[in-house]
Amino acid sequence: MAQQVEVSHFTAAFSDRVILNDVSFSIPAHQFTVIVGENGAGKTTLIKALIQTVLGAKTTGRGQSHHEQIRVNSQNLAYVPQFRDLGDDYPLSIASFVALGLKKGLRPWLTKTEKEAIQTALAQVDLADLAKQRLADASGGQKQRAYIAQALVQNPDLLILDEPTAALDANHALALVKRVRDLQQSRQIGVLWISHDTSWVKDFADDYLWLHDGQVDFGLAKDLPDHASSHHHQEVNHV
Numbered sequence: 001m002a003q004q005v006e007v008s009h010f011t012a013a014f015s016d017r018v019i020l021n022d023v024s025f026s027i028p029a030h031q032f033t034v035i036v037g038e039n040g041a042g043k044t045t046l047i048k049a050l051i052q053t054v055l056g057a058k059t060t061g062r063g064q065s066h067h068e069q070i071r072v073n074s075q076n077l078a079y080v081p082q083f084r085d086l087g088d089d090y091p092l093s094i095a096s097f098v099a100l101g102l103k104k105g106l107r108p109w110l111t112k113t114e115k116e117a118i119q120t121a122l123a124q125v126d127l128a129d130l131a132k133q134r135l136a137d138a139s140g141g142q143k144q145r146a147y148i149a150q151a152l153v154q155n156p157d158l159l160i161l162d163e164p165t166a167a168l169d170a171n172h173a174l175a176l177v178k179r180v181r182d183l184q185q186s187r188q189i190g191v192l193w194i195s196h197d198t199s200w201v202k203d204f205a206d207d208y209l210w211l212h213d214g215q216v217d218f219g220l221a222k223d224l225p226d227h228a229s230s231h232h233h234q235e236v237n238h239v
């Protein structure tokens, strides 16, 4: 299969500040790729450009961004943004929250297939027993998993997660990594996972993208350079 992501001489700048400077790299299909780099290195900027490319291709019917430096081979991209707590008065159950990921338009009911897809997505993140519980009453880790279930119910061929373990302790973070790794392999999809914690990368990812000094290095996860991990600090969202 072709590459899932191809970036060729892409530059991102805000005013005259260049964040990514003429970067080129490719990611093969069906890979679990971790994106690392210090705060401000351009990780979110990069994934936003990839997402815009896919959204742009849908409206123009072309598989390329308008500036033609980025190609993303994805019919169905799902994105889990950085964790935001929706608050104590959020009214929906976990199952209803996951159902928001379905593209059913204004139709108020769920088809049998959609109900099954919700059950499957909940089971895949081990939330089947909590389907009827209010999302507001779930723990931080359960909420993270509900966000991921909402992405999975879309049956993505490319899943992009922006620091999904930022609010989790080490054990729950590793459990989530393993779960997404299993799903990525069983569904044969691509995963792009932004992480400041690189402790698990060599064991569970296929490749890395390391953003530093305006450049992007791509390599096999087992070869992740030590200095790619050494200067990070984790930013936890306090809400």
Ligand SMILES: Nc1ncnc2c1ncn2[C@@H]1O[C@H](COP(=O)(O)OP(=O)(O)OP(=O)(O)O)[C@@H](O)[C@H]1O
Residues within 6 Å of the ligand: 014, 019, 037, 038, 039, 040, 041, 042, 043, 044, 045, 046, 235
């Ligand atoms: N809309 C914008 N306007 C101006 N500057 C921006 C904008 N968005 C991002 N930046 C700047 O671009 C740089 C890269 O930001 P980005 O969010 O991509 O970094 P990041 O690697 O995701 O960082 P973090 O690890 O802190 O989330 C930062 O210096 C940021 O301040």
